[in-house]
Amino acid sequence: MSDEILFAEDVEEEIMECHGKWKVLIVDDEPEVHAVTKLALSDFVFQDKRLEFISAYSGKEAKQIFIDHKDIAVVLLDVVMETDDAGLQVANFVRNEAMNNFTRIILRTGQPGQAPERDVIINYDINDYKSKTELTAQKLFTVVIAALRSYRDITVIEENRIGLEKIISASADLFSIHSLEHFIEGIVQQLASLLGGSKDCAYLTSAVAGPKPIENPNASELFVFTGKGEYESREGERLENVLSGKQLLSCKTALANKSLVYEDEYLVAYCKSKSMRGSLLYMSGLPRKLTNVDKRLVEIFAQNVQIAFDNVLLNKDIEDTQREIIERIGQAMEDHFSEGKHILRLVKICELLARKIGLSEDDVKMLGLAVPMHDIGKFKIPEVILYKTDKLDASERKIIQNHAEFGYTLLKNSKRPLIKTAALIARDHHEYWNGQGYPRGKSGEDIHIFCRITALADTYDALRHKRNYKEAWSLEKVMETIHQQKGLQFDPTLVEVLQENIALVEKIVADNPDPE
Template identity: 70%
Template sequence: MSDEIFFAEDNEEQETTSLGKWKVLIVDDEPEIHAVTKLALGDFVFQDRSLEFICAYSGAEAKKMFREHRDIAVVLLDVVMETDDAGLKVADFIRNDINNHFTRIILRTGQPGQAPERDVIINYDINDYKSKTELTSQKLFTVVISALRSYRDINAIEENRKGLEKIIAASADLFSILSLENFIEGIVQQLSSLLGGTKGAVYLTSAVAGPKPLDSYNPNELYVFTGKGDYANRSGEKLEQVLSGAELLSCHNAYQNKCLVFENEYLVAYCGSKTQKGSLLYMSGLPRKLSETDKHLVEIFSQNVQIAFDNVLLTKDIEDTQREVIERIGQAMEHHFGKGRHIQRMVKICDVLGRNAGLNKAELNTLCLAVPLHDIGKIKIPETLSMPVSKLDKSELDSLRYHAEFGYNLLKDSSRPLIKTAALIARDHHEYWNGNGYPRGKSGDNIHIFCRITSLANAFDSLRNKRNSEENCDLQKVLAVIISQKGEQFDPSLVDILVANIDEIEQIICDFPDDENSSINQLN
């Protein structure tokens, strides 16, 4: 990364842009108190943010305001209103009923005897206690400044905690695309909190972006990978769709010169990469002028965050290569018997069934990677058996059915979990729920869920694409056959899932049709 840092030109005539307002709730049954408080704090500004006053004239009204406004920074709370302890009940409501431990509660009372300070401080989670007679304009200013500083720091700590929580949650599965998104989002959130909070943040990259496949993106363009605040839910959009004007020019500057650009209200950091073209981190709505420490944090982030992307892209490439090799082996076996896209449909249908059967992401990934090898044992079957099952004698039928055991023996000695799974599926995907299948007569839950899913997907696709006959087996006929075997050949719950998701499965059939003149033999 270049050590060069760009700063915006100073402009003394430039007006300070508002960064929002601090919400202050005044709770008092005397209108004069509201008027005096607003007058005393009318020109109050803290960190370039003025005050927004919200008024409540009773304890009940104060509770209503807290339900409507979740970001009240300070409440100036009278004790005695409609009842002698109305204010204390509001304080209890804030902390315990709506579980708000961020708002700073300043208790103000004109009757200290009604609520002794010592008892109130001990029994209620308040932050300050003042008598109205001692609360001069200057003291009110001091109290509110102190409260707002506490509120700001507590929120920064909470943002930091959430960021660390996301990083920890993602670390167990760092090298999957979805968890990486959480990981990057967590780091962005943590960095934002360390800088005192920002209006928005966005991480842009040409390496991988959003929900689309990697090859859907132009490697010469920058896309949103994840965003926060104003840029949430913009994943997959181009840089030019998200930013414009000076911000867009700063991004181009940072990307082309591989540098950091600090402006008054936003920053752009180039995130270097050894294998990719690099990425950008854009953060807007900076709450204050950044210190050298802040800039150092941004620089550390930008130097190291792309490493996570490089690692995940490498892992993704390995996984995609593994998937393609296995699929090509399965397709090669199909082409030995004819032409078709049975394997591709099988993988997609198994994904639908497995997802709705409650398999987690890792299990679903393993199933879909292993399924293409379900009929690898077919390579042992003589070509003389390439005829309908009904025309085979018993010895020929036994020889045909041996393909399941042969496929298992071919793969079982591998130490790789994926290949072991493929071995199990190759052997048991012809087992029946009622125990009348082969090769070992397993039944019910003794048949692994992967094998039950593969069995149903294989049968449905084979019937729906009846390739050893000219008959077009329509959907209703296929469903009737499948349902008739519910609890016999197939797991009843999986049949229900197939029927419930038939539209999605039918779309798979449409998207992956067999080649014309296909004649793949279907082995039973």
């Protein structure tokens, strides 16, 4: 038998990788309490997260920390500090002033008689009450574990609530591009919550859509449509500029194989599309490995969210077609009446004024689509009168004024809201605030806001540019004339809004000059 001593090979202990930290606030005026608490919980790990300790030595200091940190999971709170009820005041501040219902409050006191447990539990929204003498290291470990589980569940429920709220708020007008962005954002947040609170995620697509249009000459390229966390401000950027290395390779793999790719810290889900190459959902910062249930949830999401996206793109295509037809009609009018880029400038100025007075984006869109047809009735005016350079006589002015009713008659019988709006603008954009306009002598707010905006924008642009009967006026002369007509021809509020935003209006004029 050999005398040689054999040693078993050392097995390296597996190092647990932690994802993030739980913030624990220690509030106590005794420094040794902080030291002992940190020592007792030094090796604490819950759901692959360690603890991050924050110390406060007075109630006042604790309140400021709660203002600065919105994500404190647990507070170990002493009662008696600078005053006998300083801790209770902190608890009251957290719940009733900071409106923080998520942080778990564990009251620790060395003098239970000064803050009887029954009274404290009834009168304050705290989650646990312990005497310092009974709180051994093991009991402290147990208390913190229970508190963190509660905090985790409450925050997940809150994230689900926020996601569901966004989905519900978007469902009424799901098929408008503006609300689609919020709808997808809500879905992503909901899914992230169900997976345990994913930190960063992005929805990438080759579609040219959204409130920030993506210039995409190559339909095979993917762009960020909407994002959360790290990708929240990356809308419109190419995939290659947002991700790199292994993450970028995973995205390309998921897109090429039309599959889902799972890694420890992130996932990429392919979203099938009938109308384009497809889209990707990228999520990083996963708090844990995904279960089979999680993966199935992601698959269901990926299959269904793209259907909604495709439907909205179809709706957008219809809307763009409608806009193009109307713009072409407006362009034909410009060419026929030799008005250069008057229609283009008019649309932009009207939209600007509408936004500045607080109209909804739907109203701004409707006005912008309808206003190109404001002078469509001029097609029925004899050219000899329309292009006359000399002063018109009374009968000729009457004929010119008839274009308002002509345009209204041409459009009024449509059942489409857009055409009905255009008919209203065509008829009433020559009405005056004081009732001295035509064709019906309307006044004040009886004139639709669309018509009041069009009247001001139309006059402004016409005066600023050359016509067959006049030269272009200077900005000073135009604004002097408009101010003289404030409360007479024009809505006084709109005149003020025009003056306040004159630099933006003049930029529209400068960016869209008439051809030489």
